[in-house]
Amino acid sequence: MTASASTGAASTGATILPFAEPAAKAGARDMRPLRLITCGSVDDGKSTLIGRLLWDTKAVKEDQATTLARDSGSQNDLGLPDFALLLDGLQAEREQGITIDVAYRYFATERRSFIVADTPGHEQYTRNMATGASTADLAVLLADARAGLLEQTRRHATIAALMGIKQFVLAVNKIDLVDYDEAIFDQISQDFRQFAQSLGIRQITAIPMSALKGENVVYAAGDASMPWYDGPTLVEALELATVRSAQAGGFRLPVQRVSRPGESFRGYQGTVSGGAIKPGDSVAILPSGTVANVKQIVTFDLVRNAAVAGDAVTLVLDRQVDVSRGDMIVSIDAQPMTGHHFDAQLVALQPGGIEPGKRYWLKSGTRRQRVSVEPLSQLELATGNWLPHATALGMNAIGKVRLSFDEQAIFDTYEQNRATGAFILIDPDTLNTVAGGMITAQRTDLGGIQIQREGERIILSLPADLAEQLMATDIFLKRRDETSIRRMTASQASEFFSDAASDI
C-alpha cells in the first residue's frame, strides 16, 4: 500500500466500495510518468529522501536490500540500511561518499509512476543538475530545517526555474531535529516563497518532513508529531502534479529520417514536438517554405486520424516535395521563427567553458548546424542578477548569449515550446556536449545595423512618450541589461554625438 493507505478518506472509500481498489490500480497507467528532479545542498538528506521514497513504495527488492545491508555494515538506529549506498552506483561515488553524476530512479504508486533524476548537490556538479532539470516536470527542493535556505538551494531553484520547471515542492527536511517546530517550517516556507516569486515560480507546495523517519514522505506523519500540518505528503503532492504538454501551440515535426522502402511509399518519420495534425491539414516544410497537405499518418499499428505532441509517427504528404533530415514540418498558420540570429540562455557544461566567437555545432531537434556564440551577460547565482559584459563563460556558468548562424535556423522560444526551443552545443574539437541552451528571442537586424562587440550600443533617439511606452513593455524589461537610457535635450544630444564621433 502506498500513500492512499495513509489518508483516511482513501482507505474508507476502499472499504465501502469493494471495487475501488482494482479501479485505482487500473488508473495507475492513465497518466504519463511524472518526471521530477531532486535537488538541494549536500547533507540536506537527499539520498535519504530518495531511499525512503523507493523503500516505502516497495521499489527496493529483498536481494538489493541484502547487498545494501552487507555493504553498509552497520545500520542506523531505525534498522534501515544506508540509503546512499543504494543510490550512489559508481565505485568513485562510494569511495568519496558523494553523488557525482545524475542517476535515474523509478518508482510507482497505485495512481502514477515516477522517473526521478537524482542530481548531485555539490557546486562543481551544477551542470549535472541542469541535465536532470532539462526533462523534469517538477522539482523537489530540499532544505535542512536547521539550516534554512542555503545559497546552493537558491542556486538550484534558479537553475530549475531557468530550465522551465514550473512546479516546485519545498521539502523542509529533518523537521524532527527542530522538535517539529511549526514556526521554523513557516519561516523557511515564507523565505522560499519570497525568493521563488523573483524567479517567477508560482506553484509551490511546502512540506515538513523527516525522510529518515519516513514522516510525510509516503506516509503521513499524523498528529503525534505534527498536528499543525494537514497538507499533503510528498507522494500525494507528486501524484497531483501535472505533466507538461506541448499540444497547445502550432504543429511541429522535426524530420528524423525519410522512409522510402519502395517506389510506392515515401514517409517522413519523426516525433511530434508540438501541436496536433490530421490528414488534410496544410503544412509548410522549413526552411524551404514549400507547402503541402498531409495525406496519411502512418504507424505500425494503424493509420491514424490524428497525431499529437509526443507521438512518434510517419507522415505521408500529398505531393512530392524535397524533405530531408533536419527539416521541420509545421502548421502553415502557426509557424516557428526562422532566421540567422537568435538570443538564448545557456549553461556551460565543460571545463573549457564557452569561448566567444568560437564556432560550435548546434543541435536542436534533428537539425545540426554551425553557429558562433557571443556571450552577453552572466547570471550571478547567489543574487540572481545578470552581470553584463560577460566575455567567456566558465564551466557551470549560466549566460545570455547571441547565436549567429550561417544557414537559416528554426526555433520557437523555450517558453513556448520546450522541444523546439532547446538546443545543445557540441565542441567541434572534442565532439563533447559543452552547453545546453534555451532560445529566448529572435534577433531582428535593424536595417543591417549589428552590434559586433559586447558593450556596443545602437542609439535610438525617441520622443519621450514613445520611449516610455517602449520601456514599459515586457520584452524591453527582459532585455534591460542590454540597454542604457539617457534623457537629454536635442542640444545635449548633438554634443554627445560629436564627442562620440570618433567611436562611430
Place this chain on the structure above:
Amino acid sequence: MPLSAQETEIKNPPVSRPPLDPHLKALENEAIHIFREVAAEFEKPVMLYSIGKDSSVLLHLARKAFFPGRVPFPLLHVDTTWKFQEMIAFRDEIAEKYDLDLVVHTNARGKAENITPFTHGSSFYTDVMKTEALRQALDAGGYDAAFGGARRDEEASRAKERIYSFRTPDHKWDPRNQRPELWNIYNGMIRQGESVRAFPLSNWTEVDIWRYIQAEDIPLVPLYYAAERPYVERDGMMILAEDPRLELKPGEEVRHGMIRFRTLGCFPLTGAIRSSATTLEEVIAELEIATVSERQGRAIDRDQSGSMEKKKREGYF
C-alpha cells in the same frame, strides 16, 4: 506534383489491438525516437539481440520505428554456446519470421581453449565468451552504434547510464566523464573507431516490459513460463538440467518441478524460480508481488558490489 495513382496507401488491418495506455505509449514513443535518431545519425548501427524478454521488446520497437520499411540494421547475437537450447531455436525462428539480418558471433579463441563456465569460473568465462566476444564482433562488423536493451532500473551503475553511451575505440566506458545529455537531444558525433551504445529501454522498468509484452502480444521464449522441467540445485541456484554438458557433482541429483526463468542468459549461470505461472497474466501477477529483483538469478552480478560497473567499463553491455 500529386502522387501517381499507382502509389499505394497503407491500409488499416481488419482487427487492431486496443490502444496502449498513456504510460506505455510515452515509453514506446521515446524508444522509437531513439531508434530513428541512431539509424539516421550513424553509418553502421547494429542491434544486440540476446533473445530474452528485453531483446524481444527492443526488436518489436525497432520493427515499429521503421515500419513500413524493414529494420535497417542487422541483429547481433553473441553466442557463448552455453545458451538454453530453446533460445537458439527461438532466435532462428524470429529472424526468419520477421525477415531480419542476423549475425551470430562466437569467440573462436575461447571455444578453441574450451573455456566453459564449469571449468573457468563465471567471471573469467563471462570476460572471454561475452565481453571479449562482443568486442570482437563489434570490431569485425565495423559498427559505430550498437543498440542494447539495458534498463536503468536493473542495477546501480546502469542508473547512471546515458541513452547514448559513448565508448572509446577499445570499447571502454568512463562513467566519470560521460557526455551530458539534455532534453531528448542526443549527441551522435564521434570519431573514427569510437562508438556509441544506445539504450532505447533506459526508462522502462521490469513491470513495464511485461505489461508491454502483454499489450502488444510479443512472442517470448517459453522458458519464461512455468513448466515441469528437470533441474539441479547448485550454489543456491536451480540450474536447468537438459544439456548433456552439465555434469552432476557428488551429492547432486536431477529433480523435476514447476519452474520458470525471470531472465535468460547462459544456462549454467541462470537460476530458475519455482513458479506456477504458465500464462503472461500469471507471470505479471507474480511479478507485482515479487520481493527480489530479477538480476538475483544472475550469477555474474553477485560476485561483488560494483561488478556490473567493472564489466561495463571493459565493454560489457
